[in-house]
Amino acid sequence: MQSNHLGHSMGRGCNHGRNWRFICPDHPSPQRSDLYHLHNVIHSTSNKVGDEHDDQFIIHTTDMLSGNWTDPIMLPFTPEINPSLLFDDNKVYLQLCKVGPKFQFFNFKIDIVIGKMLAEPDLIWNGWAGGFTEGPHVYKNDGWYYLSCAEGGTFRHHMLSMARSKSIWGPYESYDRNPLYSADGTDEYVQNTGHGDFFQNKHGEWWVVMLGVRMDEGRCIMGRESFLAAVKLASNEWPSINTVAARRDLQALPGQTAVLQFALPSTNSAAWVYLRDPVLEDYRIQDxxxxxxxxxxxxxxxxxxxxxxxQRQRRLIGTAGVTLLRPKPSQTSKS
Structure with missing residues (x-):
């Protein structure tokens, strides 16, 4: 199964007087964003790493493919990370992870349009494993509120844990067979799995998308990727996740030759990777x-x-080359 890179939600140079540090050497943590669709509007929550604390924000669009997103609506909740939304009976709830020295999950009721808090935050769960607990998500199914989270760090001990409650505010009961999913201690090809997010397709089937790496001889040259796995969730039961799997032979797609010949996309294409907000006029692409x-x-x-x-690496095995051309000296320059 192949996926397409549709675009970026942040990258229009708006910083609201703040130092947006989405990629920088002394803060290597990636930013986590979630998408939610309600009444033909797509909402995205995220947090950015700043100089002194993490800022939470929400952005909106009516067309994800257009690249036209609103300016960030800042949320007055710090120093939390990993914001997540739940739409429930015309109400909007926001879950956040409070970090260090103890990781905890809090629930808020908010006005999603202006980012205003409508109810005082309440502690709803401390996690299961008690270590590097982050990435909360709440889902409602058959009268139960299921709270999932990532624990154990982002390497070999990474895991997906879960609790549930009859009320969005808790109390939450931990799953007695936690972790719900982990590749730790197995010989599975896909390792370091966690940070899962559940969803239902148009047929009502449950799936989970989670982060992981293709581990081969102790190396994962593709870095962290997103993996999809089927989920079984019977009425009043706990979810069961199929083993996360991936092919090992992604040298070329069917119909492609060993040598890829392609025209370079335009400068504003999602295929290109820049550092910080690029000045696209600095780049000219021809053939x-x-x-x-x-x-x-x-x-x-x-x-x-x-x-x-x-550009991102998209093959497990392959060769890429670039020829660097020096600019010709101007006719007025001296030799």
Whole structure:
């Protein structure tokens, strides 16, 4: 199964007077975003790593493919991370993880349009394993509120745990067979699995998408990827997740030759990866050649515009090459 990169929700240069540090050397943690669809509006929650604390925000769009998102609506909840939404009976609830020294989950009732808190936050769960507990999600099914989370860190002990309650506010009962899913201690190809998010398709079937890595001889050259697994959830029961699997032979897709010949996409295509907010006028693409303006700031610069463009690795085995062409000296320059 192949997926398509549709676009970016943040990347229009809006920072609201803040230092948005989505990618920087001294804060390597990736940003986690969730999408929610309600009444033809798509809502995305996320948090960014800042100088002093993490900021939470919500953005909206009516067309995810357009790339047109609202400016961030800042949420007045700090220093929490991993915001998640639940739409329930015309009410909107926000779950957050309070970090260090003890990880805890809090529930809020909010106005999603302006980001205002409508009810005082309440502690709903401390997690199951008690270590690096984060990434809460609440789902409602057959009168139960299921609360899932990631625990154990993001490496080999990564896991997905769960609790449930008859009320959004708790108390939540931990699943007596936690962790709900983990590849820790197994010889499965996909390891470090966790940070799962459940959803139902149009047929009412349950699925979970979670992070993991393809571990081969102690290496995972593709880094963290998103994996999909089927879920069984009978009435009044706990979910059961099928083993997360992936192919090992992704050298080429059917119909493709060993040597890939392709036209380069435009500069604003989702295929390109930039550092910070790019100045697209610095890049010119023609046929298979990229001309880039060199900025004085180095790649470790946090606030200044830097010169960098790349593409993600999409094959387990392959060779990629780039020919660097030096600009020709101007006719007026001296030899």
């Amino acid at each position: 298979r050649q990229v001309t880039m303006r060199a900025r004085p700031a180095g790649l470790d610069s946090i606030e200044q515009v830097v010169s960098f463009v790349g």
